[in-house]
Structure formats: structure tokens, C-alpha cells
Amino acid sequence: MGKKGLTLIELMITIVMFAILAGVTTYVFRAILLSWSSQETRAGIDINLDRGIEEVVRDLREAKAIQSVNNDEIRFTLYESGTDNSYIYYLYNSSDSYPPGFNQSTYEIRRAALSGDISGTFTYGSGRLIIYDVVSPTTSDLSLSGNIITIDLSITRGDETMRSRTEVRPRNL
Numbered sequence: 001m002g003k004k005g006l007t008l009i010e011l012m013i014t015i016v017m018f019a020i021l022a023g024v025t026t027y028v029f030r031a032i033l034l035s036w037s038s039q040e041t042r043a044g045i046d047i048n049l050d051r052g053i054e055e056v057v058r059d060l061r062e063a064k065a066i067q068s069v070n071n072d073e074i075r076f077t078l079y080e081s082g083t084d085n086s087y088i089y090y091l092y093n094s095s096d097s098y099p100p101g102f103n104q105s106t107y108e109i110r111r112a113a114l115s116g117d118i119s120g121t122f123t124y125g126s127g128r129l130i131i132y133d134v135v136s137p138t139t140s141d142l143s144l145s146g147n148i149i150t151i152d153l154s155i156t157r158g159d160e161t162m163r164s165r166t167e168v169r170p171r172n173l
Contacts, residue, residue, distance in 0.1 A: 042162065052153075
């Protein structure tokens with residue numbers, strides 16, 4: 001009568017095969033999770049960038065007067081509720097003073113009211129946050145050439161960077 005069962009070698013081969021299968025499964029699962037996380041970060045950047053640029057474009061398209069200073073701020077005048085109001089879109093980082101030296105890696109785009117006319121003053125750091133994690137002006141740009149405003153922004157979060165470039169021609173100039 002023959003004995004039935006597993007030999008030690010058969011058991012070892014089975015354990016090694018299961019270990020390899022578990023390792024491959026773990027590697028594939030981890031790669032999928034990293035890809036998903038990266039896509040989630042990129043989607044967040046894309047939403048922030050698109051929403052912010054759309055707001056800036058909407059304001060600048062309706063502007064009556066526009067000024068650009070050093071390709072890092074746009075001053076403009078809008079006709080609202082029967083009066084002219086002047087605003088500024090500018091790059092802000094709490095570690096800088098105005099005018100910023102752009103020694104930081106990321107900035108915020110803020111919209112603030114100007115006191116007086118388009119050449120008026122504002123408090124650096126004031127205004128509503130529009131876009132955050134904007135790469136410094138060596139990469140990003142708010143500039144005016146003739147009647148065309150160029151908005152060229154790069155946003156970075158972690159290892160992900162996205163860039164958006166658009167041109168706006170104000171209707172009321």
C-alpha cells in the first residue's frame with residue numbers, strides 16, 4: 001500500500017509559487033494606487049487652474065483699461081454699477097514684500113481692489129485668492145502686449161506640474 005501526501009520539496013515549491021504570486025499582485029496593486037493618486041492630484045490642479053483662469057479671463061475681457069507691470073501683475077478697470085472700479089491680479093507669497101523679489105518657489109494669484117484709479121495702491125497680501133501653487137514668474141507670466149493679455153501659468157503640487165496658457169483681447173479697449 002502506497003503512502004499519499006506531499007513531499008517537503010513539493011510543499012516548498014508551492015510556497016515559493018504563492019510568494020511570487022503575492023509579490024507580483026502587490027507590485028501591480030501598488031502601481032495602480034500610485035497612478036490613481038497621481039491622476040487625482042493632476043485633476044485637482046486642472047480644476048484649480050481652469051477655474052482661476054476662467055475668472056481672470058472673464059474680468060479682463062470686460063476691462064475698460066489695462067496695465068501690466070513687470071509681467072507679474074495686471075491692473076484693470078471695470079465699469080460696475082454705474083462707476084469705474086480698478087483692480088489688480090498679482091502674485092503673492094507671504095515670505096515676500098511688495099514688490100516681490102520672486103525668491104520663493106510658489107505663489108498665489110490674488111485679486112484686490114485698487115484705491116484710486118488704475119495706478120492706485122493696494123495692500124500686498126490683500127484680496128481674494130484665485131489660484132494657488134503657481135510657479136514663480138520665471139515660468140509663469142501675466143503680461144500685456146498691445147491689446148492682448150497673455151496669461152501663462154504653471155501650477156505644481158508634489159511631483160505634478162501643469163501649465164495653461166491663454167490670450168485675452170479685452171472687448172472695451
